[in-house]
Amino acid sequence: MAVTGLMMFGFILGHLAGNLLIYAGPDTFNAYAKKLQSLGEFLWVARCILLTALLFHVLSAIQLTFENRKARPIGYRRYDPEVTTYAARTMMLSGIILTAFIVYHLLHFTFRLTHPEVSNLHDARGNHHVYAMVVQSFRQWPVAVAYIAAMVPLCLHLSHGISSAFQSLGLQNNRLLPVFKNAARGIALLIFVGYASIPAACLSGLIQYTAGRTP
Amino acid sequence: MxxxxxxxxxxxxxxxxxxxxxxxxxxxxxxxxxxxxxxxxxxxxxxxxxxxxxxxxxxxxxxxxxxxxxxxxxxxxxxxxxxxxxxxxxxxxxxxxxxxxxxxxxxxxxRDLVVDRSSFDRIIQAGGYISASTGGVPDANAIPIGKPFADKAMDAAACIGCGACVAACPNASAMLFVAAKVSHLALLPQGRIEAKPRVSAMIQSMDNEGFGNCTNHFECEAACPKEINADFIARMNREYLQTKICPEVS
The missing domain is CATH 3.10.20.30 (Beta-grasp domain)
Structure with a gap:
């Protein structure tokens, strides 16, 4: 759980860094996308590793949930937890929403099936116009809202998950624990702001794409 | 009233x-x-x-x-x-x-509010002890122990085995109990010798008893009447991982 979680956390950071290049304009963004695509087999190795990590993460989550339910067959009539957080108690729910989001997200931008009308344009250099695909997708408010909404469970999942992973791996002590807890919350919030800013910027017109104005 | x-x-x-x-x-x-x-x-x-x-x-x-x-x-x-x-x-x-x-x-x-906690006893039997050969009682000061280690071991040894950690845990996990027992022995030179087989055996026993898994809610620490810190769980996880990677006695 911890190891696969941290692997995906690493991806989330890298993916965010890449996505933020959208603010550098269409040229940079499309060049970055082309660079990624040109990695060829390395790209597939990375995809396989991530997919395996996701699979193991989901399978262990299911196993943990079943074992934990079995450990307390009769629940309490009254149960007042003192310190646990909303994020910690809803890891399964946020995880399910995120899995559904990943499926939609892949169909949208990787397989380009959900919005084909804006997904297969090319820029002046003949590269796939990823910038246009992203901006025009997010000009449709239901899409932008769905993406921003999906970042809420991501933020919650990470706010518990990051520090939890370090605790599970034993890389923590009572001096580091509060540091990790607060850092995890801070990082989760920054990741939310970073990711959600892109659909928000497209929807509000801060990032614009005009057809034919390609360099 | x-x-x-x-x-x-x-x-x-x-x-x-x-x-x-x-x-x-x-x-x-x-x-x-x-x-x-x-x-x-x-x-x-x-x-x-x-x-x-x-x-x-x-x-x-x-x-x-x-x-x-x-x-x-x-x-x-x-x-x-x-x-x-x-x-x-x-x-x-x-x-x-x-x-x-x-x-x-x-x-x-x-019966009523009484539960059978002998699962805790079986976890202790699996490794919550040090093997001592018979003979005279050793001199109390024969093995020097640093104050920070003695203090930390004492913090863990404060566990009275009441089971509040399990009761309070949303997953009915016994990690704080086992972590306290593993740590109070592993922190002292007498217990250090058997630390690796102990952590494996006690965790195995805990799983066999059917306790839940730790998902880091920290309810155990809040409920513990002896206020045992959940950092002992991290310490036990560390000890367990080291044992899995390198099973030989250090």
Whole structure:
């Protein structure tokens, strides 16, 4: 759980860094996308590793949930937890929403099936116009809202998950624990702001794409 | 003080239990929670009703026998207290109090509020000891131990094995108990020798008993009457991972 979680956390950071290049304009963004695509087999190795990590993460989550339910067959009539957080108690729910989001997200931008009308344009250099695909997708408010909404469970999942992973791996002590807890919350919030800013910027017109104005 | 009690009654391990409502009259605020139950039991006996069975022994917070889930909290409200050290002054006139036994599959109810915690004993039998050859008692100062290690080991050794950590955990996990037992021995030179086989055997035993898994809610730490820190769980995880990677005795 911890190891696969941290692997995906690493991806989330890298993916965010890449996505933020959208603010550098269409040229940079499309060049970055082309660079990624040109990695060829390395790209597939990375995809396989991530997919395996996701699979193991989901399978262990299911196993943990079943074992934990079995450990307390009769629940309490009254149960007042003192310190646990909303994020910690809803890891399964946020995880399910995120899995559904990943499926939609892949169909949208990787397989380009959900919005084909804006997904297969090319820029002046003949590269796939990823910038246009992203901006025009997010000009449709239901899409932008769905993406921003999906970042809420991501933020919650990470706010518990990051520090939890370090605790599970034993890389923590009572001096580091509060540091990790607060850092995890801070990082989760920054990741939310970073990711959600892109659909928000497209929807509000801060990032614009005009057809034919390609360099 | 007059209180309304909603208490779990169960004749034996096989029978179906249910909640019964009782009224506790003339409760003195200086009574402990267990003394209040004693008074209620006196009253029940007078009426020809079976008294409420609950575990208790020292009544001074050091034995780990009492085990009541009071108003949804293990050992009731307040940090660092057992049910026997919980005083009725924390409640108000007319309060409704729900009292339940610890709930976990490895802690089956024996009767009313009494649960069988022998799963903890079996975990200890799996490795919660040091092997000592027979002979004279060694001199207390023969092995020098650094003060920080002695202090830390003592913090873990404060565990009285009451099971509040399991009761309070949303997953009924026994990680804090096992971590405390693993750590208090592993931190001292006498216990260090068997640290690796111990952590493997005790975790294996814990899993076999059917306790849940730790998902880092830290409810155990909040409920622990001895305020044992959850960083012992990280310490045990570290010890366990090291053992899995390099099983030879260090």
């Amino acid at each position: 007059k209180l309304k009690l909603r208490i779990w009654r169960q004749k034996n391990a096989q029978s179906q239990g249910r909640f019964e409502t009782y009224t506790a009259e003339n409760v003195n605020p200086h009574m402990s929670f267990l003394e209040m139950l004693d008074v209620v039991n006196e009253d029940l006996l007078g009426k020809g009703i079976d008294p409420i069975a609950f575990d208790h022994d020292c009544r001074e917070g050091i034995c780990g026998a009492c085990s009541l889930m009071i108003n949804g909290e293990a050992h009731g409200p307040g940090r660092g207290v057992t049910a026997c050290q919980l005083h009725m002054r924390v409640f108000k006139e007319g309060d409704e109090i729900t009292v339940e036994p610890w709930r976990a599959r490895p802690f089956p109810v024996v």
